Amino acid sequence: MFFRCKxxxxxxxNSMNPSFTPCTAPPVYTxxxxxxxxxxxxxxxxxxxxxxxxxxxxxxINKNNASTILRGVNSFHVDPLxxxxxxxxxxxxxxxxxxxxxxxxxxxxxxxxHDIGGHIECNHPExxxxxxxxxxxxxxxxxxxxxxxxxxxxxxxxxxxxxxLGCMLKPTHLCLAAPHHxxxxxxxxxxxxxxxxxxxxxxxxxxxxxxxxIQTLTTHGFICIDQGFMPPxxxxxxxxxxxxxxxxxxxxFDYDDGSEEEQxxxxxxxxxxxxxxxxxxxxxxxxxxxxxxxxELINLPHLDRDYLNPSTFQEVFMHQYIVEELADEDLTLxxxxxxxxxxxxxxxxxxxxxKKKEAEACICCGKK
Numbered sequence: 001m002f003f004r005c006k007x008x009x010x011x012x013x014n015s016m017n018p019s020f021t022p023c024t025a026p027p028v029y030t031x032x033x034x035x036x037x038x039x040x041x042x043x044x045x046x047x048x049x050x051x052x053x054x055x056x057x058x059x060x061i062n063k064n065n066a067s068t069i070l071r072g073v074n075s076f077h078v079d080p081l082x083x084x085x086x087x088x089x090x091x092x093x094x095x096x097x098x099x100x101x102x103x104x105x106x107x108x109x110x111x112x113x114h115d116i117g118g119h120i121e122c123n124h125p126e127x128x129x130x131x132x133x134x135x136x137x138x139x140x141x142x143x144x145x146x147x148x149x150x151x152x153x154x155x156x157x158x159x160x161x162x163x164x165l166g167c168m169l170k171p172t173h174l175c176l177a178a179p180h181h182x183x184x185x186x187x188x189x190x191x192x193x194x195x196x197x198x199x200x201x202x203x204x205x206x207x208x209x210x211x212x213x214i215q216t217l218t219t220h221g222f223i224c225i226d227q228g229f230m231p232p233x234x235x236x237x238x239x240x241x242x243x244x245x246x247x248x249x250x251x252x253f254d255y256d257d258g259s260e261e262e263q264x265x266x267x268x269x270x271x272x273x274x275x276x277x278x279x280x281x282x283x284x285x286x287x288x289x290x291x292x293x294x295x296e297l298i299n300l301p302h303l304d305r306d307y308l309n310p311s312t313f314q315e316v317f318m319h320q321y322i323v324e325e326l327a328d329e330d331l332t333l334x335x336x337x338x339x340x341x342x343x344x345x346x347x348x349x350x351x352x353x354x355k356k357k358e359a360e361a362c363i364c365c366g367k368k
Contacts, residue, residue, distance in 0.1 A: 038065075042065055042068055042069055056085060056088065056089070057088060057089060057090045057091060058089070058090070058091040058092075058093065058366075059089040059091070059092050059093070059130075060093040060095065061092070061093070061094055061095065061099040061102075061103065062094075062095040062096050062098070062099045062139075063095075063096050063098035063099055063102075065099075066098065066099040066102040066103060067102060070102060070103065070106050070129070073106045073128075073129050086129060086130055086131070087131055087132055088132070089130055089132065089133065090132055090133065090134040090135065091133075091134060091135045091137070091364060091365075091366075092130060092133050092135070092136050092137070092169070092171075093137040093139060093364070093365055094136070094137070094138055094139060094142055094165075095139035095140075095141055095142060096139060096141040096142050096145070097141070097142055097145040097146075097158070097161075099142075100142060100161050100165065101161055103129070103130075103165070104160075104161045104164045104165060106129050107124070107127060107129055107164055107165075107168045107169075108124045108125060108164050108168065111124060111160060111164055112157070112160060112161070112164075122163065122167045122211050124164065124167055124168050127168040127169065127170075129168075130169060133169040133170065133171050134171065134172055134173065135171055135172065135173035135174070135175070135363055135364040136165065136166075136169060136171035136173070136174050136175075136364065137174075137175045137176075137177070137362075137364040137365040138174075138175070138176050138177065139177050140177040140178060140179050140180055141179075143176050143177055143178070143179050143201065144179035144180065145158070146158055146162075146200075146201060146204050146205065147179060147196075147197055147200045147201050147204070148179075148200075149204065155204060158204065159204065159205075159207060159208050160208075162205055162208035162209065163207075163208040163211065166208060166209060166211060166212035166214075167211060167212070170212075170213060171212065171214065172213065172214065172215050172216070173214065173215065173216040173217075173218070173363050173364050174209075174212070174214050174216070174217055174218070174364065175217075175218035175219065175220065175362050175363075175364035175365055176201070176217075176218070176219045176220070176224055177219075177220045177221065177365070178197070178219070178220055178221025178222040178242070179197065193222070195273075197222050197224075198222070198223055198224055198225065198226065198277075199226070201224050202224060202225075202226040202228060202229035203228075203229075205229070206226075206228055206229040209229070209231060210229075210231045212231065212233070213233045214231060214233055214234050215233060215234060215235050215236065216234070216235070216236045216237075216238065216363060217234050217236070217237050217238070218237075218238040218239075218240070218362050218363070218364060219238075219239050219240065220240045220362070220365075220367060221240065221241070221242045222242075223239050223270075223273065223274050223277075225237065225239075225274060225277045225278070226277055227277070227287050227289055230289040230290065230293070232289070234293060235292070235293065235294065236293070236294045236296070237293055237294070237295045237296070238295075238296045238298065238359075238362070239274060239295070239296065239297055239298060240298045240299055240356070240359070240362070240367075240368055241267075241270050241297070241298065241299045241300055242299075243299065243301075244265055244266055244267050244299075244300070244301055244302060265302050267300040267301065267302040267303050268302075268303070270297075270300060271297060271300060271303065271353075274295075274297065275347075275351070278290040278295075279339065279343070280339070281329070282329055282331060282335070282339075283326070283331065283335060283336045283339040283340075284335070284338070284339045284342070285339055285342045285343050286343045286346050290346075290350075291346060291350075293350060294350055294352075295350060295351045295352070296352055296354055296359070297351065297352065297353050297354065298354045298355075298356055298359045298368070299355070299356040299359075299368075300353055301355070301356075303353050304353060305352065305353055305354075307353060308347050308348065308351055308352075308353060309344070309347075309348070314336060314337050314340040356368055
C-alpha cells in the first residue's frame with residue numbers, strides 16, 4: 001500500500017522545512033485476545049466487537065455461566081447484540097440442574113413458583129429467550145440428578161423444568177449423556193446399571209417429554225428405551241454404547257486388594273437388553289410403539305451388520321433370566337422362537353449395528 005503525501009514546500013530538502021508533513025501509515029490497533037473457550041454471550045461488550053456472533057450456533061450452559069449468559073433476558077438495559085446472538089443458537093447443551101433451572105426461570109418464572117396441583121400443563125408465555133433451538137443435550141450431571149431424585153417435591157420440580165424446556169424451546173433432537181458411574185466389568189454390572197438408569201430416567205421424564213416434538217433420541221453410554229416412554233413423534237433412536245471392556249489391553253480389572261477379574265465381552269448383552277425392551281412382554285412380537293422407529297446400535301465392536309438375522313435373533317434372548325421369565329409367564333422356548341421369527345422383518349428393516357468410526361456424530365452435542 002502506498003501513502004501519498006502532500007508537499008508543503010518546493011524546497012529540495014523537505015525535512016528541513018518546518019511546514020513539511022511527514023508521511024505516516026494509519027495507526028494500528030491491537031485487539032485484546034478473545035477467550036475462545038467462551039460463548040459470545042459470555043464476552044464483554046469490547047470483546048464482542050471483534051468477533052462474529054454467527055460463529056456461535058452451539059451454546060453450553062452450566063451453573064458457572066448460566067447467570068452471565070442470560071443476564072440480559074427480561075432486562076431494560078440489554079445489549080442488542082445479545083438478542084441477535086441468542087437468536088443464532090441452534091444447539092443447546094445443559095450440563096447440570098442449576099443451569100436448567102436458571103434457564104427455566106428466564107423462560108417462565110411463574111410456572112416454577114406456583115403449585116399446579118401435580119398436573120403438568122403446557123400453558124406458557126411466548127419464548128423470547130432462545131427462539132431457534134433445533135437440538136437439546138442433557139449433560140451427565142443433569143441426567144444423574146434426574147435419575148437420583150427420590151424426593152417427591154424435587155422430582156416434581158424437575159418434571160416442571162423439563163416440561164418448560166420442551167414446550168418453550170421446541171427442540172427437534174434430544175441427547176442424553178450417561179451419568180458418571182463405577183466401571184462396568186461384566187454383564188451383571190451392565191444389567192444393573194442399565195436397568196436402574198433406564199427405568200428411573202424413563203419414569204421421570206416420560207410425562208414431560210411426551211409433550212415434546214422430538215424426532216431423534218440419542219444416548220451416550222447407556223440406553224433409554226421403554227414401552228411407557230416412547231413418544232410417537234420419535235422416528236430415530238441412536239444408542240452410543242460404552243466401549244466393550246474386552247477390547248482393553250489386559251482384559252483384566254485390578255481391584256484395590258490386589259485381586260483380578262476377567263473382563264467379559266458385553267456386546268451381546270447390550271444388544272439383548274436393548275431389544276428386550278422393544279419386544280412384547282410375552283415375546284410374541286415387537287411393541288406397537290417401536291414398529292415405526294429406526295434404531296442405530298453404535299459401538300458394539302464384536303458384532304457386525306450381518307449379526308442381526310432370524311437365526312441369531314433368538315440367540316440374543318437365550319439368557320438365564322429370559323428363560324426364567326418365560327417360565328413365569330407360562331411360555332416355552334417355542335413361543336420365543338415364533339416371536340423372534342415374527343419380528344425378524346422388523347429387525348432387518350429397522351435395526352442396524354454400526355461401527356463407532358463409521359457412525360455420524362450426534363446432531364445435538366457433536367460427540368460419538
